[in-house]
Amino acid sequence: MFSRFGINRKLDMVLNAKADAMASIKGSKAYAKIRGSVLFHQTPEGVLVTAYIKGLPHDDNICKSRVFGFHIHEGGKCTGDEDDPFASAGPHYNPKGCPHPHHAGDLPPLFENQGKAFFVFLTNRFKVKEIIGRTIILHGSPDDFTTQPSGNSGEKIACAVIKSL
8 A cells, every 4th residue: 555655665765865863862870771763864755753762661561561752852962960861951842832742843652562662753843954963852651742831751761962964
């Protein structure tokens, strides 16, 4: 079915092309096993975001598998203190002043699968050049897509600065 829309060919071309930007996710001290990559490909249709994360908190009970909030934040550093290890990441990236969940930096949640997560997402909310130097944050809880201003996603458990390639 996807081939009918040319999606297979487009996805293959983009995923095999050099990304325009990348973020190397690392967990906080409390979540030191978390590691991963987030790639950003600028396309005519928008930005294709590809994420692969491993070392996520995991429960063998499928009914208790974890869901994590995932957002681009305004700040440009992954530093903080004991209470908030990534406080310098600041609020969600929201250049148009939209309510949550319509911030440019609001991304779909990550669903954990045996400590790993993978997703591909297409967005027209930003261009790659607009997010270079900003941070991407993995939160310990799922975004509720309602609570203002940030979706009540819980603690920041992993962070990365988005860098141009």
